[in-house]
Amino acid sequence: MKTRERILQAGLALFNERGEAAVSLAQIAAQLGISEGNLWYHFRTKRDLVAALFAESEARVERNLSRPPSEAGDQLADFAAYATQAFRDIWDYRFLYRRHFHQTVDAALAARLVALTERGHRYNERILEEMVRRRLMRASPAEISELTANAWIISRYWLDYLQERHGVDTLSAPDIEAGVKQIFALYRPYLSEAALAQTAAPQRKRARG
């Protein structure tokens, strides 16, 4: 692996584990057994490193958002896959989503986060419209907009919630399933009979209650 990639990987792991504020470039260099000069050759400041990790995260999210909802099948599970991937994408770069970009300090990253958020909303609306089109759901455009804002908040902050409520430090498969389940609790009153029949399949074990 190239030095630049090793720095990105070690920085991500340390930021996720200890929080961005608690980790210096010198510590990352020490962890990798390289000189600070070598690290600085790739990233002059911590902000440069954070910006590079943000770009990686953005690419991951874009990859999930670029799958056309129309390619999903007629099963609810096909749509649940989008939500599951969204949780994973956020979790892998969780330090970024725990930091709050201040408009004044990190104007460029804050603007990109706003753009990504808008894009995510439009995308989720398209998913729900597709579910309506496939008769898996009944909802008006206004309801789709409200559902999307609520689903976004639950997806985006599910990890923070688990951490605050249960002190979770690692995300287990049941934690992700529980998050997807909460999104479906949101959608359930709007699901059609056909969709509800699919959910009557054997229940998965519930994670931390």
Next chain:
Amino acid sequence: MKTRERILQAGLALFNERGEAAVSLAQIAAQLGISEGNLWYHFRTKRDLVAALFAESEARVERNLSRPPSEAGDQLADFAAYATQAFRDIWDYRFLYRRHFHQTVDAALAARLVALTERGHRYNERILEEMVRRRLMRASPAEISELTANAWIISRYWLDYLQERHGVDTLSAPDIEAGVKQIFALYRPYLSEAALAQTAAPQRKRARG
């Protein structure tokens, strides 16, 4: 006002405005025009000051949670008042809710936040049970539990969401109303005919969409 209270007030304002990490005790002393020695007499470390502000915030939340739901009337608006107050309580001490308490670093505060979160969940469940009792809502115990987790996440993270999506720095009355509206979107499919009739009253102006 006593010096201790002035320090708490100035500390809260600066932490909220700039973020806790960016503000030193020396800066707070300078802002108040008192010596650092005088400030240290009241708070030896920033952690002491944060703990005192946490206790203030906890007392505010407890005050809201100590109003028995059974005292609410038969109007949906009576129940909306709890959510509105919860938003205000969080907003006034927002720096606390933006910081993430690490189990290892701030074990005592983290434990109190977990306890407050549990208490908030139980309280919201009692509110929804009371709404069911007053025939404003139809929901099973399992649905009440799911609704509560979703309502908690939306209340708790509404401010973060507005900031990330719209770069909001001050919380306006329409922003609070929009948050309450999202909670009601969550509850709407479960509201009884009687409750829905009350919502048919003139719509309030919508905040940022």
